[in-house]
Amino acid sequence: xxxxxxxxxxxxxxxxxxxxxxxxxxxxxxxxxxxxxxxxxxxxxxxxxxxxxxxxxxxxxxxxxxxxxxxxxxxxxxxxxxxxxxxxxxxxxxxxxxxxxxxxxxxxxxxxxxxxxxxxxxxxxxxxxxxxxxxxxxxxxxxxxxxxxxxxxxxxxxxxxxxxxxxxxxxxxxxxxxxxxxxxxxxxxxxxxxxxxxxxxxxxxxxxxxxxxxxxxxxxxxxxxxxxxxxxxxxxxxxxxxxxxxxxxxxxxxxxxxxxxxxxxxxxxxxxxxxxxxxxxxxxx
Amino acid sequence: xxxxxxxxxxxxxxxxxxxxxxxxxxxxxxxxxxxxxxxxxxxxxxxxxxxxxxxxxxxxxxxxxxxxxxxxxxxxxxxxxxxxxxxxxxxxxxxxxxxx
Numbered sequence: 001x002x003x004x005x006x007x008x009x010x011x012x013x014x015x016x017x018x019x020x021x022x023x024x025x026x027x028x029x030x031x032x033x034x035x036x037x038x039x040x041x042x043x044x045x046x047x048x049x050x051x052x053x054x055x056x057x058x059x060x061x062x063x064x065x066x067x068x069x070x071x072x073x074x075x076x077x078x079x080x081x082x083x084x085x086x087x088x089x090x091x092x093x094x095x096x097x098x099x100x101x102x103x104x105x106x107x108x109x110x111x112x113x114x115x116x117x118x119x120x121x122x123x124x125x126x127x128x129x130x131x132x133x134x135x136x137x138x139x140x141x142x143x144x145x146x147x148x149x150x151x152x153x154x155x156x157x158x159x160x161x162x163x164x165x166x167x168x169x170x171x172x173x174x175x176x177x178x179x180x181x182x183x184x185x186x187x188x189x190x191x192x193x194x195x196x197x198x199x200x201x202x203x204x205x206x207x208x209x210x211x212x213x214x215x216x217x218x219x220x221x222x223x224x225x226x227x228x229x230x231x232x233x234x235x236x237x238x239x240x241x242x243x244x245x246x247x248x249x250x251x252x253x254x255x256x257x258x259x260x261x262x263x264x265x266x267x268x269x270x271x272x273x274x275x276x277x278x279x280x281x282x283x284x285x
Numbered sequence: 286x287x288x289x290x291x292x293x294x295x296x297x298x299x300x301x302x303x304x305x306x307x308x309x310x311x312x313x314x315x316x317x318x319x320x321x322x323x324x325x326x327x328x329x330x331x332x333x334x335x336x337x338x339x340x341x342x343x344x345x346x347x348x349x350x351x352x353x354x355x356x357x358x359x360x361x362x363x364x365x366x367x368x369x370x371x372x373x374x375x376x377x378x379x380x381x382x383x384x385x
Contacts, residue, residue, distance in 0.1 A: 044364065201350055208353035209346075215360065268346050 007086060014085070017078035021071035025143055028067060044218055047149045065149035072134050072146065102126070113271065114278040121277065128156065129270045136210050136262025140254070147262070148211040150203065157199035157206075160273050164198065164280045171282030202272055206265045213257030221250050287378070294370045302362040308355025315348045 032050055047063035054060075083099035091097050106126040107119065114121060132147060139145035146152045168176050180191045228245035323341040327334050 204357060205346075205350045205353060208357050209349075211360070212353070212356055264342065264346055268343060271343065 010085060011082070014078055014082040018075050018082065021074040021078075022138070022141060022143070025068050025071040026141060029064065029143065044215055047144055063149065064144040065146040065152050068138060068143045069131075069135060069146035069152055071143075072131065072138055076130050076134060109270075110274065113274045117281075118274075118278060121274070125270050125274060128273060129266050132156070132206070132266035132269050133263050136258065136266065139214070139258050139262075145210055145214065145262075147206060147265070148214050150207045153207045154199070154203040156269070157203035160202065160276065161199040163273075164276050167277055167280040168282070175282065198276065202269065206269055209261050209265045213261050217250060217253050217257055220253060221246060224249065287374075290374060291371055294374065295367050298362045298367045298370070301366075302359040305355045305358040305362060308358075309352045312349050312352035316345045319344050319348065 028050065029048075032048065034048075047065040049061045049063050050067060052059040052061045083095050083102075086093075087096050087099070091100065103122075103126075106122050106129070110118060110122045110125055135146040135152070139148075168179070180188050180195075182191075224245045225243040228243040232239075232244055319341060323337050326337050
């Protein structure tokens with residue numbers, strides 16, 4: 001009896017750990033929101049800078065993108081702990097089945113794309129998938145999506161680039177350098193550019209998709225507001241103020257730009273990570 | 286004089302953004318080809334529909350990359366470049382004043 005009560009308490013605490021970071025991020029956004037501008041205009045800006053920390057060389061800005069991604073990391077930690085605490089050999093709860101399904105799916109994905117040798121990569125790939133997908137989906141809560149900031153995505157891409165280089169160096173430093181001069185030494189500049197382009201193209205692809213979706217939906221929402229002001233502005237009193245035309249279309253666009261595009265880009269980022277790392281490993285023999 | 290210069294900067298940034306988005310032609314043609322081939326493949330082997338669809342979506346997203354490069358340049362030219370160019374112009378004017 002005592003045991004069950006404790007487990008209930010732990011459940012509640014973990015659920016709090018899932019929800020609280022996101023609520024705090026939203027509260028921070030609401031508290032620090034700038035005053036409503038008086039003139040009627042559309043504002044598209046990057047991540048809001050919450051505060052700056054003095055550093056020796058340059059001030060270190062803490063932006064909305066960073067804070068939101070920390071909140072999402074904490075939430076994912078909460079989800080993982082919630083799904084896996086109190087697991088048994090024979091599953092008797094739905095959440096253990098859910099956890100097993102997630103692990104199974106990622107294992108299958110890694111096995112089919114990278115092979116048996118790289119099964120140790122499954123947690124990393126699952127981490128990238130979850131972080132990227134939930135970051136893009138966090139815009140549904142009204143937060144600034146961390147993936148629409150280039151710095152965040154470039155950080156992940158550089159991490160992947162370091163992994164790739166690490167696995168290439170496993171074949172020996174000499175082979176790594178020789179790889180740049182193949183098939184003939186004239187190709188060396190092209191090979192180096194191709195190597196450096198990997199993280200840039202990975203991060204630009206993800207960032208460009210999410211950010212262009214954000215820009216387009218902002219512009220369309222603004223255009224619909226202006227249109228309804230123009231067409232329905234003659235209605236008396238407060239009825240004229242309500243932008244009726246904004247109902248509907250932005251939601252349909254959000255279905256594509258936020259949900260489909262965000263999940264798709266997360267999947268592509270994970271796929272490319274797997275492919276690049278798998279091909280970087282030198283062949284044995 | 287400064288107003289004219291700023292006007293030229295803004296106009297040229299807008300024109301450049303428009304030109305940068307010509308990059309959308311390439312991915313458009315490429316993705317159209319990919320979808321056409323995928324339709325053919327599904328028509329020939331309807332049972333392979335799910336595999337073809339998932340490969341198609343992945344390929345389309347990859348082919349979109351070059352278009353997105355153009356888009357990012359366009360967005361930079363509209364939202365970022367005018368401010369920084371005007372800043373450069375103003376600091377250059379200040380600098381020339383101190384020289385003369």
